[in-house]
Amino acid sequence: MQSLRYLYKIGRGPSSSHTMGPDKAARYFKEAYADADSYKVILYGSLSSTGKGHKTDEAILDVFEGSDIELIFGSGETEGLPHENTMEFFAYKNGEEIAKERIMSVGGGKIVIEGTPDLDGEDIYDLPTFGQIAEYCSTHNIRLWEYVEKCEGKEIWPYLHNIWKTMKNSINEGLSTRGILDGGLEVERKAQYLYNQSHIDESDITRENRLVCAYAFAVSEQNAGGGVIVTAPTCGACAVLPSVLKYMQDKKGFSDDDVCKALAVGGLVGNLVKTNASISGAECGCQAEIGTACSMAAAALCELFHMGIGQIEYAAEVAMEHMLGLTCDPVCGLVQIPCIERNAVAAMRAINALSLANFLSTTRKISFDTVVETMYKTGKDLNAMYRETSQGGLAATYVHPGC
Numbered sequence: 001m002q003s004l005r006y007l008y009k010i011g012r013g014p015s016s017s018h019t020m021g022p023d024k025a026a027r028y029f030k031e032a033y034a035d036a037d038s039y040k041v042i043l044y045g046s047l048s049s050t051g052k053g054h055k056t057d058e059a060i061l062d063v064f065e066g067s068d069i070e071l072i073f074g075s076g077e078t079e080g081l082p083h084e085n086t087m088e089f090f091a092y093k094n095g096e097e098i099a100k101e102r103i104m105s106v107g108g109g110k111i112v113i114e115g116t117p118d119l120d121g122e123d124i125y126d127l128p129t130f131g132q133i134a135e136y137c138s139t140h141n142i143r144l145w146e147y148v149e150k151c152e153g154k155e156i157w158p159y160l161h162n163i164w165k166t167m168k169n170s171i172n173e174g175l176s177t178r179g180i181l182d183g184g185l186e187v188e189r190k191a192q193y194l195y196n197q198s199h200i201d202e203s204d205i206t207r208e209n210r211l212v213c214a215y216a217f218a219v220s221e222q223n224a225g226g227g228v229i230v231t232a233p234t235c236g237a238c239a240v241l242p243s244v245l246k247y248m249q250d251k252k253g254f255s256d257d258d259v260c261k262a263l264a265v266g267g268l269v270g271n272l273v274k275t276n277a278s279i280s281g282a283e284c285g286c287q288a289e290i291g292t293a294c295s296m297a298a299a300a301l302c303e304l305f306h307m308g309i310g311q312i313e314y315a316a317e318v319a320m321e322h323m324l325g326l327t328c329d330p331v332c333g334l335v336q337i338p339c340i341e342r343n344a345v346a347a348m349r350a351i352n353a354l355s356l357a358n359f360l361s362t363t364r365k366i367s368f369d370t371v372v373e374t375m376y377k378t379g380k381d382l383n384a385m386y387r388e389t390s391q392g393g394l395a396a397t398y399v400h401p402g403c
Helices: 018-033 046-050 055-065 130-140 145-151 157-176 190-195 204-224 240-252 258-276 288-304 309-321 340-362 368-381
Strands: 009-013 038-043 071-074 086-093 096-107 110-114 228-230
Touching: 009 018, 009 038, 009 157, 018 038, 018 055, 018 086, 018 190, 018 228, 046 096, 046 130, 055 071, 055 110, 055 190, 071 288, 086 228, 130 258, 130 309, 145 258, 157 190, 157 228, 157 240, 157 258, 157 368, 204 228, 204 240, 204 309, 240 258, 240 288, 258 288, 258 309, 258 368, 288 309, 288 340, 288 368, 309 340, 309 368
Parallel strands: 038 071
Antiparallel strands: 009 228, 038 086, 086 096, 096 110
C-alpha cells in the first residue's frame, strides 16, 4: 500500500474523482506536451454523465486557460472502458496529432495513466490485509498507529497535524457560512442552523446527534460549494471522519496528538479499502465512498478510546457491512442530494459502530477483509445507473427544474 499522503489530500470540492482527478490529469498532460498548439479532451462514462454537475469541465478548462482547447462529453456508457471515469487527451501541432493518452480518475483524486507507472510512487506498507497487520501488531506488541509510524516514518505526524488543522478549518468555515449552494437545486446550507438549534429540554444523545450532524453538514457544504476540504477518502465522503473526531475532541478533551493517531488508524483502514477494493463511487457505488468513510471514522474513534485491535476491526467491519449495496445517485449530478445528508447519517453510524465494538467484538463472525471483498463484488454487480451516472435512484425519480 502507498503512503497515507495519497489518501488524505487537501484540495477543493466538489469531487475528488470528477474535479481533483481531472485537474491533475490536465496538468500532467499540458506539462508533458507544452509545445502543442491545441488540445482536445473527451470525457467518458461517469465523467460524461455527471461531469457538468461535478464541475469536471471547469477543472479541465481552467488548466488549459489561454490554450486552444476542445472539450467533448462523450458516451456515458461504461462497457469496454478500463475504468468508469475515463478521459482521452489529445495534443496537436500544426494540425497534426502529436500525442494521445488515456487517463483514468480512479477515486480520491488519484489518476492512472494507461501504460505508465503509478504517479503516486511505490508501496511503503508491506502487509496488504487487516488480518496480516493485526497479527504483526500482536506479535510485536504495538498498536496500529505505531505500525503506521513504522512504515511512514515520524515525518507522517506533521503531515497529519496539517490534515487535522485543515479539517477543523473546513468545519469552522462551514458553520460560519449561510446561503444557497450553486448548481440549480437551490439547496440551502443548514450547518449553522443545526449548530444553533439547541433546546432547553435537549437530551445528551439528541445534542450529540445534532452537533455531529452540524459538523458533517458544515464540511459537506463546503465541499459542495467548492471549498477547501480533505479527501477522507474522497471529496463526496469528506465529512464523516472530521465530524466525529471534532465532536469527541471537544467532548472528551483529546489532544491533537491523540486525534492524529486516530487519523493514522482511520487512514490505514481507508488505504486497505483503496488497495483491495475501491473508493470510487463510479466503480462501486456510494458504499465505496461513504461506506469506507464510515469504516475509517469508526476505527479512528476506537483508537481515540484506546480500544484493542479486535475492537477496531469489529467497528470498521460493522460500519462497512451495513452500507453494502448503497447506491451513488447524485441528483442533477451535484454533490448535494443525497450526499450532504448521507455524510451526517454515516457519522452517526460510525458512533454506533464504536458502541457495538465496545461490547460485542468477541462475538463477531465476519472479518474486515471479508467485508471489503464483499463490498467490491457487490459494487461490480450494481447496475451502472447506480454508480454515479445520475441515471437511477433519486437522480431519476426526483425531477427538479433546475437540472
